[in-house]
Amino acid sequence: MTRTTGSTTLDAQTTATLPGAEVLMRALVEQGVEVIFGYPGGAVLPIYDALFKQTHIRHVLVRHEQAAVHAAEAYARSTGKVGVVLVTSGPGATNAVTGLLDAMMDSIPLVCLSGQVPTPLIGNDAFQEADTTGITRPVTKYNYLVRKPEDLAPAVHEAFAIARSGRPGPVLIDLPKNITVGDAPYTDAQSVTPRTTRMGATPDRAAVARAVAAMKAGKRPLFYTGGGVINSGPQASENLRKLVELTGFPITSTLMGLGAFPGTDSRFLGMLGMHGTYEANLATHDCDVLIALGSRFDDRVTGRLDAFSPNSFKIHVDIDPSQINKIVHVNEGIVGDVGQIIAMMIEEWEKQPAYAHKADLEAWWAQIEAWRALDCLRFTQDNAADAVIKPQQAIQRIYELARQTGRDTYVSTEVGQHQMWAAQFFRFDQPNRWLTSGGLGTMGYGLPAAVGAQIAHPDALVLDVAGEASTLMNIQELGTIAQYRLPVKIFIINNHYMGMVRQWQELLHGSRYSESYSDALPDFVKLAESFHATGLRVTRLDQLDATIRQALEHDGPVVVDICVAEGENCFPMIPSGAAHNQMILGPEQEESGATISKEGQMLV
Amino acid sequence: MQVEVSGSAVISLLVDNESGALARIVELFSGRGYNIQSLTVAPVDEHGQTSRVNIVTTGTQSSIRQVKTQLERLVPVSRVVNLTAEGPYVAREMALVKVVSSGEPRTEALRIAQAFRARAVDTTASSFVFELTGSTDKLDSFIELMRPLGLVEVSRTGVASICRGPQTIQNF
Ligand SMILES: Cc1ncc(C[n+]2csc(CCOP(=O)(O)OP(=O)(O)O)c2C)c(N)n1
Ligand SMILES: [Mg+2]
Numbered sequence: 001m002t003r004t005t006g007s008t009t010l011d012a013q014t015t016a017t018l019p020g021a022e023v024l025m026r027a028l029v030e031q032g033v034e035v036i037f038g039y040p041g042g043a044v045l046p047i048y049d050a051l052f053k054q055t056h057i058r059h060v061l062v063r064h065e066q067a068a069v070h071a072a073e074a075y076a077r078s079t080g081k082v083g084v085v086l087v088t089s090g091p092g093a094t095n096a097v098t099g100l101l102d103a104m105m106d107s108i109p110l111v112c113l114s115g116q117v118p119t120p121l122i123g124n125d126a127f128q129e130a131d132t133t134g135i136t137r138p139v140t141k142y143n144y145l146v147r148k149p150e151d152l153a154p155a156v157h158e159a160f161a162i163a164r165s166g167r168p169g170p171v172l173i174d175l176p177k178n179i180t181v182g183d184a185p186y187t188d189a190q191s192v193t194p195r196t197t198r199m200g201a202t203p204d205r206a207a208v209a210r211a212v213a214a215m216k217a218g219k220r221p222l223f224y225t226g227g228g229v230i231n232s233g234p235q236a237s238e239n240l241r242k243l244v245e246l247t248g249f250p251i252t253s254t255l256m257g258l259g260a261f262p263g264t265d266s267r268f269l270g271m272l273g274m275h276g277t278y279e280a281n282l283a284t285h286d287c288d289v290l291i292a293l294g295s296r297f298d299d300r301v302t303g304r305l306d307a308f309s310p311n312s313f314k315i316h317v318d319i320d321p322s323q324i325n326k327i328v329h330v331n332e333g334i335v336g337d338v339g340q341i342i343a344m345m346i347e348e349w350e351k352q353p354a355y356a357h358k359a360d361l362e363a364w365w366a367q368i369e370a371w372r373a374l375d376c377l378r379f380t381q382d383n384a385a386d387a388v389i390k391p392q393q394a395i396q397r398i399y400e401l402a403r404q405t406g407r408d409t410y411v412s413t414e415v416g417q418h419q420m421w422a423a424q425f426f427r428f429d430q431p432n433r434w435l436t437s438g439g440l441g442t443m444g445y446g447l448p449a450a451v452g453a454q455i456a457h458p459d460a461l462v463l464d465v466a467g468e469a470s471t472l473m474n475i476q477e478l479g480t481i482a483q484y485r486l487p488v489k490i491f492i493i494n495n496h497y498m499g500m501v502r503q504w505q506e507l508l509h510g511s512r513y514s515e516s517y518s519d520a521l522p523d524f525v526k527l528a529e530s531f532h533a534t535g536l537r538v539t540r541l542d543q544l545d546a547t548i549r550q551a552l553e554h555d556g557p558v559v560v561d562i563c564v565a566e567g568e569n570c571f572p573m574i575p576s577g578a579a580h581n582q583m584i585l586g587p588e589q590e591e592s593g594a595t596i597s598k599e600g601q602m603l604v
Numbered sequence: 605m606q607v608e609v610s611g612s613a614v615i616s617l618l619v620d621n622e623s624g625a626l627a628r629i630v631e632l633f634s635g636r637g638y639n640i641q642s643l644t645v646a647p648v649d650e651h652g653q654t655s656r657v658n659i660v661t662t663g664t665q666s667s668i669r670q671v672k673t674q675l676e677r678l679v680p681v682s683r684v685v686n687l688t689a690e691g692p693y694v695a696r697e698m699a700l701v702k703v704v705s706s707g708e709p710r711t712e713a714l715r716i717a718q719a720f721r722a723r724a725v726d727t728t729a730s731s732f733v734f735e736l737t738g739s740t741d742k743l744d745s746f747i748e749l750m751r752p753l754g755l756v757e758v759s760r761t762g763v764a765s766i767c768r769g770p771q772t773i774q775n776f
Contacts, residue, residue, distance in 0.1 A: 137624065141679075142679040143624075145624075195680070320677070321676065322676070322677055325670075326670060329666075
């Protein structure tokens with residue numbers, strides 16, 4: 001754990017008594033906090049006052065507390081630091097709940113500070129009182145209600161340790177106003193022993209050796225990597241590259257793991273799962289050794305469980321013991337930091353007898369190449385100048401033109417078809433560049449996430465690939481973007497539908513498009529302008545590239561309304577309840593698909 | 605896939621005695637669809653900082669393993685032992701059983717209570733309150749026998765458990 005004191009004026013050793021809000025600031029500084037995303041209110045006024053009086057921590061004023069959490073998530077995911085949120089009591093805290101669960105599901109380290117009514121009023125239905133620790137208990141890794149001044153600083157230090165340790169996650173600290181106003185002693189981080197120390201496990205070397213032996217025996221091996229590799233830090237991604245290079249095995253990734261391994265490398269088969277590639281899903285189904293690294297066998301990945309990778313020896317590496325054997329029974333479970341375990345795997349691989357199945361591996365690759373030749377993401381774009389733009393075309397060109405800029409690029413998304421197309425078409429060469437709501441699938445994530453990423457990386461190119469429906473869920477963040485002059489580029493893939501809902505209705509509910517049409521949309525160009533941003537619109541193919549370029553070259557915030565074909569579906573698709581080898585392919589790839597079973601209809 | 609049989613298990617935990625700790629444990633069971641048959645909790649160290657929680661749950665072996673690993677993730681939980689899986693243990697609970705009757709049933713109730721070594725802790729002309737300590741099975745059968753003899757009310761503590769021999773929950 002690194003401790004940055006970030007301050008020379010604050011002496012961390014003294015245990016002087018200060019107002020609680022100042023103790024809080026000091027503890028945050030000691031934890032290396034540079035930015036807080038927040039929104040003020042009565043219960044946190046003492047904290048805002050303390051913020052005002054200091055210069056170490058920058059506060060970013062969002063326009064809704066949910067957005068504060070998403071911005072902090074993107075900040076955390078794109079930097080590897082802990083994101084920090086500050087909200088007031090009652091409605092401030094309840095507005096943060098969706099964001100906290102989002103961070104919980106995607107294992108994002110956050111500390112959320114919430115105001116609370118003074119301790120003597122707790123339980124009296126006081127103004128803006130909420131049982132915040134009660135409400136947030138299931139959506140946080142841990143939470144505190146600080147009742148005694150002497151608990152304040154230790155709670156902050158422990159909260160950061162909990163947020164970043166093991167499987168990272170959000171921690172909330174509820175701060176009654178009398179605690180932040182009244183005096184409290186300062187305790188430095190070194191004097192606090194966080195309870196996380198009783199958890200950490202050292203990986204079992206023998207289990208790693210057995211896993212590598214199984215890998216050496218594999219004829220059709222496959223790496224299946226997830227967000228855990230990214231959470232483990234850049235070294236884990238480095239190690240993963242080495243291990244794949246060394247073994248020559250193919251690799252697929254979950255939505256959350258994109259970027260841990262270079263998307264442009266020929267060993268990368270693309271994403272697996274419900275909207276994964278043909279080659280990744282068939283390889284998952286047919287492999288004989290499946291090496292799961294920092295991934296958790298989510299239902300979006302496995303499809304029908306009893307048909308998931310039915311003939312493979314399964315190795316599962318995860319920092320969270322409760323993930324092992326939770327959904328899929330595995331043959332070798334290894335608990336610990338995935339980056340460290342990959343490094344151990346490399347050592348073992350070099351130590352054990354040479355891989356003896358090169359010919360089989362070649363045949364396996366030939367099979368994979370044959371699947372790949374189907375070109376499952378291919379779509380047909382009418383090339384007429386005034387042709388309607390296909391959403392896939394729009395996203396592919398955003399990717400290609402952004403890549404041509406050569407700039408370090410961070411990409412956030414909203415939730416829906418555009419998100420899945422972005423996952424399919426964007427190829428990330430580095431970790432921490434892909435910001436999306438995976439576990440919770442929260443519409444409204446993308447715009448505030450772009451805010452967080454741009455705050456963290458002021459000189460980088462930050463793109464938000466959005467849907468017209470999702471983006472309206474946190475559209476007020478255009479205000480934050482304006483205030484801080486954040487040059488984010490928002491590309492609204494406007495298909496006039498909640499496209500993903502429409503797609504399911506087409507496939508599962510007899511094309512009855514119940515309430516999925518995006519009616520009465522705002523004029524996104526004028527909307528952008530009213531928020532002091534540049535608004536662009538494109539409706540024909542021949543203007544697509546020029547418009548994207550114009551947006552990328554502009555040095556301020558831009559909203560691009562890309563009007564695309566309304567009826568496109570996102571393929572390949574494994575219908576709920578189907579197996580990986582029963583994918584529905586696009587109209588371009590004439591292969592028979594599975595029909596959706598009644599059982600599958602009940603799954604979401 | 606092999607079919608797993610469902611059984612019951614006694615899980616013992618050591619927990620920091622802080623507000624919300626019990627709620628976390630209980631919500632974990634309800635939120636993830638696990639079942640609690642009985643639950644006991646009380647501080648057990650000299651400073652009252654650590655509580656012991658005993659939970660009787662039912663499920664397949666793999667679901668009980670899941671419960672255990674999930675419980676281990678909770679910050680205030682320092683120890684989780686599945687006593688049923690770890691070897692011999694003692695599990696006891698206490699019941700207070702009220703019987704209102706007269707004549708032959710009343711005499712019969714007293715006779716059975718003696719056979720079970722239950723103590724009459726409250727006696728009136730028309731009622732008894734029996735106190736009985738023992739295994740869950742023993743309490744169940746006592747209560748069944750009392751049912752036709754004027755049983756009107758039962759209060760049970762739930763199970764307290766501990767492993768046999770010199771071993772403790774700390775050194776599993
Ligand atoms: C907060 C929230 N509400 C509802 C949903 C369910 N949902 C998933 S995708 C989707 C439609 C998104 O539409 P749009 O943003 O236009 O994206 P598209 O699928 O058209 O690309 C909906 C309603 C959700 N994921 N999140
Ligand atoms: Mg849409």
